[in-house]
Amino acid sequence: MGEAAARALDAVGEPTRRRVLELLRGGPRSVTDLASELPVSRPAVSQHLSKLHAAGLVTRTVDGRRHLYALRSDGFAAIREYAGSFWSDALARFRIVAETLGNADA
Amino acid sequence: MPDDRVVRDVEVALGGGAAFAAWHEQIHLWWPPTHRLAGEASSRMVFEPREGGRILERAVDGREFEWGRVQIWEPPYRIVHTWLPGGPSDTPTSVEVVFSPAGEGRTLVRVTHSTGQLGREGWDRAKVRFDHGWTALLRGFAHHTQREVPS
Numbered sequence: 129m130g131e132a133a134a135r136a137l138d139a140v141g142e143p144t145r146r147r148v149l150e151l152l153r154g155g156p157r158s159v160t161d162l163a164s165e166l167p168v169s170r171p172a173v174s175q176h177l178s179k180l181h182a183a184g185l186v187t188r189t190v191d192g193r194r195h196l197y198a199l200r201s202d203g204f205a206a207i208r209e210y211a212g213s214f215w216s217d218a219l220a221r222f223r224i225v226a227e228t229l230g231n232a233d234a
Numbered sequence: 235m236p237d238d239r240v241v242r243d244v245e246v247a248l249g250g251g252a253a254f255a256a257w258h259e260q261i262h263l264w265w266p267p268t269h270r271l272a273g274e275a276s277s278r279m280v281f282e283p284r285e286g287g288r289i290l291e292r293a294v295d296g297r298e299f300e301w302g303r304v305q306i307w308e309p310p311y312r313i314v315h316t317w318l319p320g321g322p323s324d325t326p327t328s329v330e331v332v333f334s335p336a337g338e339g340r341t342l343v344r345v346t347h348s349t350g351q352l353g354r355e356g357w358d359r360a361k362v363r364f365d366h367g368w369t370a371l372l373r374g375f376a377h378h379t380q381r382e383v384p385s
Contacts, residue, residue, distance in 0.1 A: 211240045211317075211327075211347045214269060219244035219343065222264040226256035229263075230248040 144168055145176045149199065152186065156198035184209060239348035245336050246343060253341040254310035254333050258283045271299040283307070289315060302329065317347065 144166060151162055159177060163170040177197050180186045186197045246253050258281040265279040270291060277293045282304070289302040305328075306314035313331045329347045336342040 208240050212242065214266065215240065215242040215345045215347060217266045217268075218264060219242055219345065221266060222257065222260075222343065223244050223246045225260050225263045226246050226248055226253060229260060230246075230252050230256060 142176070144172075145180055148173070148176055148180065149185065152197060152199045156189070156196040158191075158194040158196055160194075162197070239346055241344065241346050243342055243344035246341055247339060248341055249339055250333050250335060250341045251310045253343060254313075257281075257313070257331065257333075257343070261289070271301075306330075 147166060148162060151157060151165060159170060159174055162177075163173040166173060168176075177186065177188075181188055181197075185200060187200055189196050189198070246256075248256065261279045261281040270277050277291045277299075279301075280288070280290050280292055282288045282290075285304055285307040287304040287307070288300055289304070291299040291301060293299075302315040302317045304313065304315045306312060310333055312333070315329050317327045317329050327347060329345060332344045332346075334342045334344070
């Protein structure tokens with residue numbers, strides 16, 4: 129699996145991070161805001177947000193002294209990482225399979 | 235390149251008819267073993283080769299997981315199907331596979347994976363992209379990791 133796909137999968141593979149993404153669907157939130165709705169510590173929420181940011185799933189903006197996190201405006205950007213890697217892998221495998229079996233039949 | 239789709243292609247040393255046939259007949263061999271919903275690498279991918287046919291994963295114990303449904307079936311040129319790993323049918327993305335000649339005995343296979351559904355008019359594209367992308371991602375990966383998704 130490609131690096132980007134692995135990061136995206138890892139990011140959404142954790143239930144708390146998925147809960148963060150669900151909360152962000154309602155609009156941009158600060159770390160403190162999010163932490164107040166999650167059963168984990170504020171530093172833990174920060175860590176989760178860093179991972180989501182590194183995976184390209186959320187954006188981070190500064191509002192005064194707060195960092196606001198938001199979902200990437202194009203939700204498909206997240207899927208694109210995964211889909212791109214998936215199809216690169218799949219097509220590479222397809223060529224080997226098709227040419228091996230095709231030539232075997234010839 | 236529009237940002238609402240992913241395009242990947244590969245050239246294979248087969249004529250178009252053979253490449254098209256290999257695509258749906260050999261899916262159990264080329265579909266990456268790391269992308270399975272059944273929680274075991276030994277599940278088998280199945281491609282039902284007709285309009286309305288399913289692309290599904292069948293576990294050893296008989297459980298089935300639907301990855302998509304064929305919307306357009308045009309051998310040996312084109313296949314269009316939805317992509318909704320384990321998710322509800324109202325949040326699919328679309329995959330188009332086109333087989334075109336690339337010289338004697340060679341075929342270019344191009345996959346375009348895009349958000350939304352082909353042929354539907356009048357959608358607010360930004361909202362569809364946002365909602366469908368996120369819903370598909372969250373539901374798809376929740377099923378992929380076999381965890382609960384809040385509804």
